[in-house]
Amino acid sequence: MSVLQLDGNGLRQALRIATGSALGFTLAKLMNWPNGIFFTVYPMLLLGLVPVLNMHIIRQFYAGAVFSALFVLVVQGLFSHLPVVMTMMCFIAFAFLFYQMSRGANFLFGATTVVSLSIQLHFSTYTGSGVSIYPLIISNAVAVVVTVVFSMLMHGLFPDVAPRQGRVMPEKAKESVRHEVLLCSTVATLSFVVFQVFDLQDSISAQAASVLILFSLCWKAAGMAAWQRAIGTLIGCNLALVAQLFLYNHTDILIFPALILWILTFIFSRYHIIGGGIPGVGFGIITTFGILFGQSLGPGQDLVYSALYRFSSVSVAILLSLCAVYIMHHILNRFEMTRHHTFE
Helix, strand or coil: CCCEEEEEEEHHHHHHHHHHHHHHHHHHHHHHCHHHHHHHHHHHHHHHHHHCCCCCHHHHHHHHHHHHHHHHHHHHHHHHHHHHHHHHHHHHHHHHHHHHHHHHHHHHHHHHHHHHHHHHHHCCCCCCCCCCCCCHHHHHHHHHHHHHHHHHHHHHHHHCCCCCCCCCCCCHHHHHHHHHHHHHHHHHHHHHHHHHHHCCCCCCCHHHHHHHHHHHHCCHHHHHHHHHHHHHHHHHHHHHHHHHHHHHCHHHHHHHHHHHHHHHHHHHHHHHHCCCCCHHHHHCCCCCCHHHHHHCCCCCCHHHHHHHHHHHHHHHHHHHHHHHHHHHHHHHHCCHHHHHCCCC
């Protein structure tokens, strides 16, 4: 049985992902900026989901940041005291974003904005009375600019050795597009509502996981994506605990966690890349590192509680999200106008 190996392009992409995320993490901790999760995870998204960097991709990434910032500022600011209106506005926003993903041409815009918007909505709803949401918006905007700069630097330092073939997006019937948009936007909105109703302030990882499994856009792929996400989270959390053993109580010496993050991300980027660069086990592992290191690690902090709580909460979130996806899939397939092409 042959073991899949990285080619020259794959090796350089792994170097870009690991170095970009480690640099983002290091900068956020050095400057003591809030919401380090943005600075650590965004490079993983931009460098991991797309192997090339051009102006079309950069425009999508910037557009996503502007869209999510305006939505949080305007909608959260005006309608946070009206839960029903807020929920409807979230559904409309998610429907627009998943439509972009389903059509394919602006998939990166939709994917990164869904994640960014979900995280910012999650954080902003817990700011409390008298606490400004502007630091959240500003930190996200800075993280987006830093991510693009670091991504350009990474492509300059670790360029591909051979031209890449562009991905050809398959044509979808209008019925399938409607199905995917309604299914994903409904489940994403339900996730937002559940986390608000039960006041799950410390469950950002679970909330993000419930959205990430929707990147596959349909039930048949979502089942596999959820399984892969759960495995990736389990492996990532256990490796984070091992990393904490090496760090011990030296988390205040920044070079140690940054180096460990680089090593772990570089090793497991291989599984992401040889799997075709789509969100799978490898991507679940490295984003688990990114979330745990970016949000939970710092001077005087450790990963033990966060890693244990993350896996348990993510498992529950994935299971409940899959149930919602399954139910919506069968409801939508009862109607000809929303029947998916994978229907049997």
